[in-house]
Amino acid sequence: MKIEGRTFIVSGGASGLGRACVEDICRAGGYAAILDMNDELAQEVVKSIGGGKTKFFEANVLETESIAAAVKGALEWVKETGKEVGGVIAAAGVATPAKARSSSRVIIDRNLEPFSMSDFDFVMNVNVRGTIDLIRQVIPHMARSTPVGSDGERGIIVMVSSAAAFDGQPGQVSYSASKGAIASLTLPLTRDLSRYGIRVVTIAPSIFDSRMTAMMSDKVRASLLRTTEFPQRPGKPHEFAQLVTQSIENIMLNGVVLRLDGGMRMPSKM
Numbered sequence: 101m102k103i104e105g106r107t108f109i110v111s112g113g114a115s116g117l118g119r120a121c122v123e124d125i126c127r128a129g130g131y132a133a134i135l136d137m138n139d140e141l142a143q144e145v146v147k148s149i150g151g152g153k154t155k156f157f158e159a160n161v162l163e164t165e166s167i168a169a170a171v172k173g174a175l176e177w178v179k180e181t182g183k184e185v186g187g188v189i190a191a192a193g194v195a196t197p198a199k200a201r202s203s204s205r206v207i208i209d210r211n212l213e214p215f216s217m218s219d220f221d222f223v224m225n226v227n228v229r230g231t232i233d234l235i236r237q238v239i240p241h242m243a244r245s246t247p248v249g250s251d252g253e254r255g256i257i258v259m260v261s262s263a264a265a266f267d268g269q270p271g272q273v274s275y276s277a278s279k280g281a282i283a284s285l286t287l288p289l290t291r292d293l294s295r296y297g298i299r300v301v302t303i304a305p306s307i308f309d310s311r312m313t314a315m316m317s318d319k320v321r322a323s324l325l326r327t328t329e330f331p332q333r334p335g336k337p338h339e340f341a342q343l344v345t346q347s348i349e350n351i352m353l354n355g356v357v358l359r360l361d362g363g364m365r366m367p368s369k370m
C-alpha cells in the first residue's frame with residue numbers, strides 16, 4: 101500500500117511511538133487522523149506537522165461511543181480531503197511499570213494480599229478492548245473502499261504488542277496478558293480480513309524512548325539494556341515508525357508478530 105495520498109488512523113498518535121508514526125506517514129506524503137485522549141499533546145503534533153496533513157479527534161479508547169464519534173469525524177475528514185483510509189495504527193496503550201517491591205501490581209504482595217482486579221481490567225481494557233474496538237469500527241469503511249493495485253489491496257491494520265508478551269517480568273501479569281492477547285489475535289484477525297484485501301501486522305517492541313518508559317527507574321532501564329544484544333540502548337520512536345511504514349508498503353508482510361528489540365530478552369530478576 102502506497103502511503104502517499106492515503107489517510108491512516110493512528111490511536112495514541114499524540115505521543116511516543118504513535119506520534120513517530122504520524123510524523124513518518126506525513127513525511128511520506130500520507131495523512132494522519134490522530135485519535136487520542138491527550139488534547140494538549142495532540143494539538144502540538146498537529147501544529148508541528150502543519151499543512152493540514154493531520155487532524156486530531158479526541159477519543160478515549162475505553163469507551164465505544166467515544167471511539168465511534170472520533171471515527172465518524174475522521175471519516176468525514178477523509179471525505180473532505182479525498183484521501184482514502186489506508187489503515188489503522190493502534191498505538192494507544194498503557195503500561196504498568198515493572199515491579200516495585202510490595203507494589204499491588206505483583207499478583208500477591210508481601211502480606212499475601214492479591215492485586216486489585218480493577219488494575220488488571222484497566223490495562224486489559226485499554227490495551228486489548230480499546231485496540232479491537234477501534235479496529236472493529238474502522239474495518240467496515242475499509243472493506244467498502246475501492247481496492248487498489250493488481251492484488252486488490254484495501255489496507256492494513258498495525259497493532260502494538262511488546263517484548264512483555266513473551267518474556268514478561270515479575271509484576272507484569274496484567275501488561276503481559278494484554279500484549280500476549282494482541283500477539284495471539286493477530287493471526288485470526290488476518291484470516292478474518294484477508295478476503296477484503298486487508299493485512300494485519302503486529303510489532304512487539306522492547307524498550308523504546310517515550311513518555312511511557314521515561315518513568316522507568318535507572319535500575320530497571322540499566323537491567324533491560326544489559327540484556328539487549330546490540331545496540332545496547334533504547335530504541336528511538338522513529339525506528340519503530342520505520343517498521344510501521346515498511347509494513348504498510350510491503351504487501352508480503354501479513355499475519356505476523358515482529359519483534360523489534362535489538363535481541364533483548366527480558367530477565368526474570370532486575
Ligand SMILES: NC(=O)c1ccc[n+]([C@@H]2O[C@H](COP(=O)([O-])OP(=O)(O)OC[C@H]3O[C@@H](n4cnc5c(N)ncnc54)[C@H](O)[C@@H]3O)[C@@H](O)[C@H]2O)c1
Nearest residue numbers: 112115116117137138160161192193262307308310311312
Ligand atoms: N515505549 C516502549 O518501550 C514500548 C514497548 C513495548 C510496547 N509499547 C507499546 O507501544 C504503545 C505506545 O506506547 P508509547 O511508548 O508510545 O507510550 P506513550 O505514553 O508515549 O503514548 C501512549 C499514547 O496513548 C494514549 N492513550 C493512553 N490511554 C488512552 C486511552 N484510553 N484512549 C486514548 N488514548 C490513550 C496516550 O494519551 C498517549 O498519547 C503502547 O501500546 C505500549 O504498550 C511501548
